[in-house]
Amino acid sequence: MKREQLPPEKDGLDINLLQKTLSRSIFGRNIIFHETLSSTNSQAKALGDQGAPEGTLVLAEQQTAGRGRMGRSWLSRKNENLLVSLLLRPPIDPDQVFVLTMVLALAVIEGVRDVSALRPLIKWPNDLYLGGKKLAGILTEFSVKGKKIDYVILGLGLNVNWGPEDDGSILFPATSILAETGTRVSRSHLLFEILKRFEVYYRKALCGDIEEFYERWNKRSMVLGTQVEIKSDDGSLFGTASQIDRNGALIILDEQGQKQRILCGDVSLRVF
Numbered sequence: 176m177k178r179e180q181l182p183p184e185k186d187g188l189d190i191n192l193l194q195k196t197l198s199r200s201i202f203g204r205n206i207i208f209h210e211t212l213s214s215t216n217s218q219a220k221a222l223g224d225q226g227a228p229e230g231t232l233v234l235a236e237q238q239t240a241g242r243g244r245m246g247r248s249w250l251s252r253k254n255e256n257l258l259v260s261l262l263l264r265p266p267i268d269p270d271q272v273f274v275l276t277m278v279l280a281l282a283v284i285e286g287v288r289d290v291s292a293l294r295p296l297i298k299w300p301n302d303l304y305l306g307g308k309k310l311a312g313i314l315t316e317f318s319v320k321g322k323k324i325d326y327v328i329l330g331l332g333l334n335v336n337w338g339p340e341d342d343g344s345i346l347f348p349a350t351s352i353l354a355e356t357g358t359r360v361s362r363s364h365l366l367f368e369i370l371k372r373f374e375v376y377y378r379k380a381l382c383g384d385i386e387e388f389y390e391r392w393n394k395r396s397m398v399l400g401t402q403v404e405i406k407s408d409d410g411s412l413f414g415t416a417s418q419i420d421r422n423g424a425l426i427i428l429d430e431q432g433q434k435q436r437i438l439c440g441d442v443s444l445r446v447f
């Protein structure tokens with residue numbers, strides 16, 4: 176679909192509307208909004224270290240040093256997309272953290288579907304794709320105290336009304352809701368739709384009630400049944416992706432037919 180060249184939104188994110196619609200949500204307790212930040216995740220981490228409460232929501236209209244996984248950068252254009260970090264303090268072990276990434280991915284899929292009828296797929300561990308192009312990425316970072324989680328930061332970059340052009344300089348072809356539908360979407364409304372769902376799913380996940388999520392994220396996964404290459408500092412592993420397990424780990428059958436369980440950590444995945 177041809178990209179519609181529209182000027183950037185005149186009005187920025189409607190923070191008053193968000194405050195109002197989120198007044199009963201944990202994400203309405205402490206909304207931190209900046210026109211420009213280096214990175215909403217870095218800001219949320221600093222706030223986490225200073226003891227900011229669960230539900231702290233950091234938003235920016237633009238980032239000067241937006242970060243992705245594996246040291247990559249995240250590109251966006253001012254006033255066009257969602258650049259958001261959620262600070263959570265779940266009473267869980269570090270190896271359960273990536274369930275939260277998956278639960279946020281589901282909430283984003285459903286929020287996007289409700290405002291646009293698009294149906295993104297999950298590219299494990301942290302990306303959302305539409306027709307082979309990246310629509311969103313989630314950067315999950317956490318801090319541990321003793322053996323338990325002190326805080327988790329879930330950073331979401333979602334291309335709503337702008338996506339980077341594929342001029343050969345970006346690693347993955349990207350898209351946006353506008354590029355796919357030709358229609359601009361209210362970011363405040365979309366964010367509310369995502370957070371509303373995420374809060375419900377988060378509470379369920381904390382009660383160990385993850386069966387329904389586990390089934391849904393397997394259904395929405397674009398890698399299952401495909402040949403993949405998992406790259407890490409230790410080298411490459413080839414195999415067939417078979418499942419995402421209850422902790423959000425990817426199960427692959429390697430070339431010897433052995434099951435391997437891959438935790439998201441420092442790996443990147445190539446789909447063939």
Ligand code: BTN
Pocket residue numbers: 213214215216217238240241242243244245247249257258259260301302311312313314330331332333
């Ligand atoms: C990835 O694709 O590897 C994850 C990208 C995550 C980008 C978001 S934008 C908001 C938040 N702040 C950051 O610096 N990164 C995340």
